[in-house]
Amino acid sequence: MAITRGFRGRRLDADVELPPGQYLTQDFPVLSAGPTPRIDRDSWEFTITTEAGATHSWAWQQLLALPQDKPTVDIHCVTKWSKLGTAWQGVSLDVLLEQVESTADYALVHSHGGYTTNLPVQDLLDGQAWLVHQYDGEDLPPEHGGPVRLLVPHLYLWKSAKWVNGIQLLEQDEPGFWETLGYHEYGDPWREQRYAGD
Amino acid sequence: MVTTPHDPGSAHLDGNVLAGPLRELFAVDMTSARTECVGCGQRAAVAELETYLGGPGVVARCPGCHAAVLRYVRTPSTAYLDLRGTLTMTVPMPAGGAES
Ligand SMILES: [Zn+2]
Numbered sequence: 514m515a516i517t518r519g520f521r522g523r524r525l526d527a528d529v530e531l532p533p534g535q536y537l538t539q540d541f542p543v544l545s546a547g548p549t550p551r552i553d554r555d556s557w558e559f560t561i562t563t564e565a566g567a568t569h570s571w572a573w574q575q576l577l578a579l580p581q582d583k584p585t586v587d588i589h590c591v592t593k594w595s596k597l598g599t600a601w602q603g604v605s606l607d608v609l610l611e612q613v614e615s616t617a618d619y620a621l622v623h624s625h626g627g628y629t630t631n632l633p634v635q636d637l638l639d640g641q642a643w644l645v646h647q648y649d650g651e652d653l654p655p656e657h658g659g660p661v662r663l664l665v666p667h668l669y670l671w672k673s674a675k676w677v678n679g680i681q682l683l684e685q686d687e688p689g690f691w692e693t694l695g696y697h698e699y700g701d702p703w704r705e706q707r708y709a710g711d
Numbered sequence: 712m713v714t715t716p717h718d719p720g721s722a723h724l725d726g727n728v729l730a731g732p733l734r735e736l737f738a739v740d741m742t743s744a745r746t747e748c749v750g751c752g753q754r755a756a757v758a759e760l761e762t763y764l765g766g767p768g769v770v771a772r773c774p775g776c777h778a779a780v781l782r783y784v785r786t787p788s789t790a791y792l793d794l795r796g797t798l799t800m801t802v803p804m805p806a807g808g809a810e811s
Contacts, residue, residue: 544766548723548777591767627778671767691767695784695791708786 532702535595542594543656546690550625550676554660559644560679561609564617571609576661579604582643586666588673589702601664603645606637617682621689622663625676630689631698632665632672634682641667644677669700669707726760726771732783733757736790739802747798751776 531537560570571579583602589595621631636642642665646653653659658675665672671691692698697706705711726742733741742758753775760771760780768784773796780796794800 542765545723546763546766546768546770547772547779548761592765691784694768694782694793695786695789696767708789 529597531595532589533705534707535589535593535702538594538596541596541599541657542590542592544590544592545656546628547626549655551655552625552660552676557660557678559609559661559677561613562679562681563613563615564682564684565615567614569609569613573660576604576644576646579608582640584643584645584664584666586664588666588670591669591671591696591700591702591707595702599666600649601643601645602647603643603661603664605640606642606644607640609644610634610637613682615682617684619683619686621681621683621687622672622674622677623679623681624674625678628674628676628690630672630674631687631692632668633686633699636665636668637680641665667701669697669702671696672700723761723763723772726756726758726762728762728764729757729760729769729771729781729783732769732785735785736792737802739804741802744800744802746773746780746800748773748775748778748780749796749798750778752798757781 529537554573557573558570560568562568581602582605585598585600587595587597588599618634619631620634620637621629623629642663644661645664646661648657653662661677662675663673663677688698695709697708697711700706730740730742744757745754746757747754751773753773755774759774761774761777762769762771768782770779771781772778773780778796782793784791
C-alpha cells in the first residue's frame with residue numbers, strides 16, 4: 514500500500530503545473546481569522562449595493578431558484594497550498610449582476626463578521642465567479658464558509674470570501690481586510706501577487 | 712441572523728502567542744500591554760486577546776465583543792501592524808525609564 518500511495522503522489526506532482534511557490538495538498542485546510550459563524554439559511558440574505566445606493570437582495574430560496582452551475586476548479590491559497598479539482602455548486606455572479614444596473618468598476622465584498630475583500634467587477638463576470646452553497650455534493654459546511662461563500666478561483670483564495678452577505682459596487686477601489694495589511698490588491702497566483710508591490 | 716460566536720471548530724489561541732511576532736517590533740514584552748477596544752471599550756491584556764494565527768496574517772480579537780483589535784502581517788520586507796480596533800494601548804515600562 515505504501516508503495517502505491519507513493520507512486521500516485523509522484524505522478525500527480527509530475528503531471529500538474531502549480532502557480533509559482535505553491536505546493537499541492539489533498540486535504541482542505543481551514544484558515545480562520547475569527548470565530549466561525551453559524552448562519553441560519555432561512556434568515557440568510559445577500560445584497561448587492563450599487564454606486565447609486567440602490568440595493569438588490571436575494572434570500573436563500575431565491576438563490577436556489579436561480580440557474581445553478583457546477584464549477585470544478587483549482588484553488589490556490591496565499592499561505593501556499595493549492596488544491597485541484599474542487600467541485601462546487603452555486604450561482605454565477607453573471608446571473609446576479611445582470612439584474613443590477615451599474616457601471617462601477619470595483620467591488621468590495623462583505624461577509625458576516627466584518628470581513629471584506631476587494632476586486633475589479635470585471636473579475637466577477639464572464640463565468641469567473643460564483644456564490645457557492647455546495648462543496649463535493651454536500652451543503653457547504655460553516656468552516657468552509659457556509660451557507661454561502663464567494664468563489665473566485667483565478668485569484669488567491671482570500672478573495673473567495675466565506676460567509677458572504679453582500680457586494681458593494683464602487684467607482685473607486687477600496688482595499689479590504691487583508692489588502693489594507695500588506696496583501697496584494699489583485700492577487701493573481703500565476704503572477705505570484707502575494708504582497709503589495711509584488 | 713442566528714449565529715453562535717463561540718465555535719469549537721475555529722478555536723483561537725491566547726495572546727501569549729503574539730510575544731514572538733511583536734518582539735521583532737517592540738523593545739518590551741507586549742503581551743502584558745493592555746488594549747482598549749474601540750467597539751465595546753473592554754480593556755484586556757494582549758495575552759488575553761483571542762488570537763487567530765492560521766490565515767494570511769495574525770488577527771487578535773477583543774474577548775468582550777470579538778472585534779479585531781490588533782492585526783499583524785509580516786511580509787519578507789515589511790511588518791504591518793494595524794491597531795484601528797484599539798482606542799489606546801498602555802504598556803507597562805521599567806520604573807525610572809523615562810528619566811534615563
Ligand atoms: Zn470589544
